[in-house]
Amino acid sequence: MSDVQHDVIVIGGGPAGYAAALYGAGAGLDIGLVENRWIGGTCLNVGCIPAKELLETAHVYRTVRGAADFGINSSEPTVDWSVTMTRKQAIVDQLVGGLTGLLKGRKVTVYNGSGSLGTDHEVSVTGGASGDLSISARNVILATGSQPRTIPGFEVDGSLVVTSDEMLSIERLPSSAVVIGGGAIGCEFASMMADLGTEVTILEALPQILTGCDSDAAKVVQRSFKKRNITVRTGVMVQGHSPDRSGSSTVVTFGEGESVDVELVVVSVGRRPYSDLLDLVGTAVVVDERGFIEVDDLCRTGEAGVWAVGDLIKTPQLAHVGFAEGMLAIKDILGENPLPLDHLGTPWCIYCHPEVAFAGYTEDAAIAAGYEVVTSSHRFIGNGRAKIIGETDGIVKVVAEKLPDGTGGRILGVHMVGPWVTEQLGQGYLAVNWEATVDEVAAFIQPHPTMSELFGETILSLTGRSLHG
Ligand code: NAI
Numbered sequence: 414m415s416d417v418q419h420d421v422i423v424i425g426g427g428p429a430g431y432a433a434a435l436y437g438a439g440a441g442l443d444i445g446l447v448e449n450r451w452i453g454g455t456c457l458n459v460g461c462i463p464a465k466e467l468l469e470t471a472h473v474y475r476t477v478r479g480a481a482d483f484g485i486n487s488s489e490p491t492v493d494w495s496v497t498m499t500r501k502q503a504i505v506d507q508l509v510g511g512l513t514g515l516l517k518g519r520k521v522t523v524y525n526g527s528g529s530l531g532t533d534h535e536v537s538v539t540g541g542a543s544g545d546l547s548i549s550a551r552n553v554i555l556a557t558g559s560q561p562r563t564i565p566g567f568e569v570d571g572s573l574v575v576t577s578d579e580m581l582s583i584e585r586l587p588s589s590a591v592v593i594g595g596g597a598i599g600c601e602f603a604s605m606m607a608d609l610g611t612e613v614t615i616l617e618a619l620p621q622i623l624t625g626c627d628s629d630a631a632k633v634v635q636r637s638f639k640k641r642n643i644t645v646r647t648g649v650m651v652q653g654h655s656p657d658r659s660g661s662s663t664v665v666t667f668g669e670g671e672s673v674d675v676e677l678v679v680v681s682v683g684r685r686p687y688s689d690l691l692d693l694v695g696t697a698v699v700v701d702e703r704g705f706i707e708v709d710d711l712c713r714t715g716e717a718g719v720w721a722v723g724d725l726i727k728t729p730q731l732a733h734v735g736f737a738e739g740m741l742a743i744k745d746i747l748g749e750n751p752l753p754l755d756h757l758g759t760p761w762c763i764y765c766h767p768e769v770a771f772a773g774y775t776e777d778a779a780i781a782a783g784y785e786v787v788t789s790s791h792r793f794i795g796n797g798r799a800k801i802i803g804e805t806d807g808i809v810k811v812v813a814e815k816l817p818d819g820t821g822g823r824i825l826g827v828h829m830v831g832p833w834v835t836e837q838l839g840q841g842y843l844a845v846n847w848e849a850t851v852d853e854v855a856a857f858i859q860p861h862p863t864m865s866e867l868f869g870e871t872i873l874s875l876t877g878r879s880l881h882g
Pocket of ligand 1: 619624731
């Protein structure tokens, strides 16, 4: 028999879980939220937020170093890493505090402990400050997130070998580092460390860094990294590493007998779903061989009345996808017949320097899906505002359906690399998801001078006429 009954129990307090809790409570549901570590999950505590804070520190450093170009003279800047870490933690703590207050304000009951699901929607809460208890609900949402993957030969010790979890709290910046995996996490850490003076080598197994991005966009990032002395090696496998006697550096072996001697190894080879403590015995919830929970397009598991959302399921592992899935599950619980999410249109934002942002088909994916496409790319080097801020590396590329006269029809994909593109993607995202055509979007005025003019220019040129390009 359970001690407490709720309308909905959410297990996991990261973006997917807390979105479900806040949204559900806002709709009048009585919610219990079970979390065994920290409210805010990976995103707030050891993911998006602290990583972007460190990237912003790198941005400030770059700006101060380049200040003389603007006629602002200052002495060579130095990095006080302890101040950076304190600032990062203060931002994390404020956001976690704010979220905790929001949950309280909406009368969500938060249980501190590990939640596991048994039969009849019974959730056991154990091992935390709330003590051991059994709670139940008509509906259960599983949202226990993911953990960094590791690879054999690179056991994480927190000093020589780290994942993003430890990296975000390292005590000092290394003078040299290897980043294994050139995905979003790898490129963000590589960019941050390189800007702050670390000699960085990225070792990526696949032929391109940032797999999943349009290949033209990935090439721009790779060229920019090269200019900043980041060594990018693609198509190489790592074998292992041998620390020196003092344990202050290690030799990483890779490829055909190559090696590099570094002070830090950052393992960023993906994240695995974290369903380990959920138990699920006696339920019809299906976990696949990689640990992902199987769901339908409304995030329903095999067990009636049980949903799974966020990094625990095989959809893009992004906080904003988690938010959307948490809200989707609540709408389904409320019987509102929600539409499934269209993950092809998901906005992606990667915060390395230069930033990357995109939504919709890449050129290759559109062709593979059977579209006849026309594309246009414009470079930030020709954009007034980009020149003014002194950041001209980057492009906007639009992929559109090709009309019989060779001009662009429906906008299939928008790909951006460059300054503040994570903040500029909005109109590209809307164009793709609204299934807008080139002509429709070209009719809108872009404010001048802005970097977003480049998007307008790129769209305009797909009409067959253009202004500057
Ligand atoms: P990822 O899957 O994006 O990239 C991992 C990379 O490691 C891949 O390119 C893969 O080919 C490579 N790799 C795997 N095993 C390897 C090996 N043994 N040697 C060399 N390379 C190897 O994973 P990542 O970057 O760790 O990120 C995890 C998740 O978090 C992703 O889904 C990512 O999209 C998400 N994320 C998103 C961010 C953003 O959108 N700004 C920021 C951080 C994470």
